[in-house]
Amino acid sequence: xxxxxxxxxxxxxxxxxxxxxxxxxxxxxxxxxxxxxxxxxxxxxxxxxxxxxxxxxxxxxxxxxxxxxxxxxxxxxxxxxxxxxxxxxxxxxxxxxxxxxxxxxxxxxxxxxxxxxxxxxxxxxxxxxxxxxxxxxxxxxxxxxxxxxxxxxxxxxxxxxxxxxxxxxxxxxxxxxxxxxxxxxxxxxxxxxxxxxxxxxxxxxxxxxxxxxxxxxxxxxxxxxxxxxxxxxxxxxxxxxxxxxxxxxxxx
Ligand SMILES: C[S@@+](CC[C@H](N)C(=O)[O-])C[C@H]1O[C@@H](n2cnc3c(N)ncnc32)[C@H](O)[C@@H]1O
Numbered sequence: 001x002x003x004x005x006x007x008x009x010x011x012x013x014x015x016x017x018x019x020x021x022x023x024x025x026x027x028x029x030x031x032x033x034x035x036x037x038x039x040x041x042x043x044x045x046x047x048x049x050x051x052x053x054x055x056x057x058x059x060x061x062x063x064x065x066x067x068x069x070x071x072x073x074x075x076x077x078x079x080x081x082x083x084x085x086x087x088x089x090x091x092x093x094x095x096x097x098x099x100x101x102x103x104x105x106x107x108x109x110x111x112x113x114x115x116x117x118x119x120x121x122x123x124x125x126x127x128x129x130x131x132x133x134x135x136x137x138x139x140x141x142x143x144x145x146x147x148x149x150x151x152x153x154x155x156x157x158x159x160x161x162x163x164x165x166x167x168x169x170x171x172x173x174x175x176x177x178x179x180x181x182x183x184x185x186x187x188x189x190x191x192x193x194x195x196x197x198x199x200x201x202x203x204x205x206x207x208x209x210x211x212x213x214x215x216x217x218x219x220x221x222x223x224x225x226x227x228x229x230x231x232x233x234x235x236x237x238x239x240x241x242x243x244x245x246x247x248x249x250x251x252x
Contacts, residue, residue, distance in 0.1 A: 002134045004106040006120050008113040008141015011210030012046035014054050016142045024139045026058050028107030030099050034067035047109045063099050065091050089126035113143040117186055144245045145184055147209040151216055168192040181250040191229050198222040205246040207235040
């Protein structure tokens, strides 16, 4: 049976890898690395670099994949994502069929942890027309969510209270989720915190977590909104792209 290891690699730094992830990286024969735009390409270079830095005494190959693009103009987001998943599955399925030989083990490096807004497992589940099943092994990684909490020296949860993880799009369209006062927001290209009532809300914001470009801002949302918007623009200008995550905490 074909084995594929999905390895969470944190923010691509060796120090973010668990011991289990290091062992798994050293057992992979062929890594499949997608890329297609400046962000994906830089993240793909970080993956190449990570392999060079942590794999010792084991020969491996890296197969770069031309990742299909999502239709960003489509009004039907869910449909666009589902079409994109199928297109990526077709590319990955072809690469697995042609590049993995005999008992070779394949590897996919998931940014952060594959459990959070990562398509790797969904793409693997959608691989088309395989005659034999794939054994998928998941090795957890350190997520940007955990790095956010550590960088701000906070716990994301309060005593016996829930935590919600959501996206910038959800926050912008539906507002602060009801029934929950602690919300982690990811995938926000538009500073969606500007669209909620800032009264009684504290924000813990971070960009480029876990890298030398890391930027942190925290405070009452009303007081720091403009600062975060400006710091985000600066962070993006410096690197050409930016990824940010934040916790919104409502005071009762
Ligand atoms: C496609 S999701 C992948 C999340 C990833 N699986 C994780 O566990 O962090 C990308 C989103 O994760 C967050 N993210 C990833 N890397 C980040 C970083 N270095 N600093 C801040 N946020 C980051 C951002 O919200 C970004 O939009």
